[in-house]
Amino acid sequence: MNIPENLKYTESHEWVRVEGNIATIGITDFAQGELGDVVFVDIPEKKDLAKDDVFGTIEAVKTVSDLLAPVSGTITEINEALAEGPEAVNTDPYGNGWMIKMEINDPSELDTLLDAEAYKNLIGAS
Amino acid sequence: MKKTAFYDNHIAMGAKMVEFAGFQMPLQYSGIIQEHKRVRSTVGVFDVSHMGEFEVRGAGAADFVQRMTTNDVSKLSEGRVQYSTMCYDHGGIVDDLLVYHLGDAFMLVVNAANIGKDFAWLKEHLAPDAELVDRSDETSLLAVQGPRSRDTLKKVTDAPLDDLAYYHWVRGKIAGLEVLISRTGYTGELGYEVYMFADPLSNGKLFDAIMEAGKEFDIEPVGLGARDTLRLEMGYCLYGNDIDETTNPLEAGLGWITKLNKGEFTGRAALLKAKEEGLRRRLVGMMVDAKAFPRHGYEITAEGKPVGKVTSGTFSPILEKGIAMGYVPIELAAEGTALGIVIRGNAVDAKVVKLPFLQK
Structure with missing residues (x-):
């Protein structure tokens, strides 16, 4: 199980990479494994989000799951490459499988996120 | 939770396991889409040992199975298999099943989730001159499915597969093990189902032998995930989803295995009425x-x-x-x-x- 030390995590299995006031967001290796083959990532539009707002859905063969905003902010970029190659979410969840970039409203919200160690405990990985 | 005789094979092949009908079963190995396409293009192997097998024997066995199922058992002869349903008196479906004519007995293959219910239902209606035995725990079942399934199995068995017609069965040996092979499946592809006495050591070796034989066709193990997408592409019913006690076989599109003119059977009156009134x-x-x-x-x-x-x-x-x-x-x-x-x-x-x- 790949759980990079330098990322922040949510209890709903998103990861967050913070660079300045921009957060890049995707779903974790654990999440993609649980979902199975991802066939469509539906992120309708760039918009303002409150923490825990649904910003999209992820369709796997067997199931569908909502994507939740880890912090509040504004979507500035959507990973358009996922439209043609959604399998990147499975094969490279922390790289080409990223979903959105957002401008963070309130950096203090980042403190509510889990670090790698806490996320490992959440999913029972050792 | 129960394990099938192939449990160690699944773990060794990196399966993601899930609980299904009280069994630990493989959901997927490489991924549902790849496994699905493997079966459509060459060959895949499924452990479906969770399915239930009942044996019906005795002088009244044929009459009993005829009375309890909707398809016409009088059309079955030794070596043949029939897809059928069992209905309640009100016409709702108890289960869908395969009926094997074994010569001296019948084998009924039922859904894993329904083993207890089906056995009780059959037992309750059992004729005095028929005997019912649950062989589920002592039976392992592998499905070998896909256009190269015959080529794969021919390398490990001397059973005459070239002559085995759709919905027929034959006995033979694979990896030294006595098996019953039928040309049946749940994928819509050329395929076989292989029944054997459950035993982890010998069954595990048989699984390995089939995997080895299929190597040249890029054979892969296939989990329950792709089993479901494969059957759904073919429009095959899944009990508990598409059919259950609240649906009758006529409205489910299973009229072709509901022989209302074969004589009396459980559910016939209700199904005749439903047909006359119009679905x-x-x-x-x-x-x-x-x-x-x-x-x-x-x-x-x-x-x-x-x-x-x-x-x-x-x-x-x-x-x-x-x-x-x-x-x-x-x-x-x-x-x-x-x-x-x-x-x-x-x-x-x-x-x-x-x-x-x-x-x-």
Whole structure:
């Protein structure tokens, strides 16, 4: 199980990479494994989000799951490459499988996120 | 929780295991889409040992099976297999099953989740001159499915597979083990199902032997995930989703295995009445063009009004579209009818299509 030390995590299995006031967001290796083959990532539009707002859905063969905003902010970029190659979410969840970039409203919200160690405990990985 | 005799094989092959009907079963290995395409293109192997097997023997066995099932057992002879259903008196379905004519006995192959219910139902109606034995725990079952399944199995058995017709069975040996091989399956491809006495050591070796034989065809193990997408592309019913005690075989499109003229059987009166009154609803196939996929339980609409529920739905790995089955009023069941399926609050356009979804 790949759980990079330098990322922040949510209890709903998103990861967050913070660079300045921009957060890049995707779903974790654990999440993609649980979902199975991802066939469509539906992120309708760039918009303002409150923490825990649904910003999209992820369709796997067997199931569908909502994507939740880890912090509040504004979507500035959507990973358009996922439209043609959604399998990147499975094969490279922390790289080409990223979903959105957002401008963070309130950096203090980042403190509510889990670090790698806490996320490992959440999913029972050792 | 029960383990099948192939449990160690699954772990060794990196399966993701899930609980299903009280068994630890492989959900997937390499991934549902790859496994699905493997079966459609060459060959895959499924552990379906969770299925139940009952043996019916005795002088009254044939009459008993005839009375308890909807298909015509008098048409079966030794070496043949028949797809059938068992119905309640009210015409609802107890289970769908395979009936094997073994010569001196019948083997009924039932759904894993229904083993207890089916056994009790049969026992309750058992004729004094028939005997019923549950062989589920002592039976392992592998399905070898795909266009290269015959080529694969021929390398490990001397059973005459070239002469084995669809829905027939034969005995033989694989890896030194006595097996019963039938040309049956749940994928729509050329395929075989291999029954054997359950024993982890010998069964595990047999699995390995089949994997080795299929290497040149890129054989892969296939889990329950792809088993479901493969059967749904063919429009095959899954008990608990598409058929159950509240649906009858006629509305489920299983009229072809419901022989109302064969003589008396359980459920016949109710089914005759349903047929005479005219079916009110029908299980149909629906296809969705949007990049949103129908799932079990989603609402089906017509002109904005709810008319039914999706009983099975998925992304089709071959068609790369959403496919679904569900019951709709008979007047909406015609091919081409425009319907909606409510996916996350939006009624997405769906069209009634002919089954199977995958026209081969």
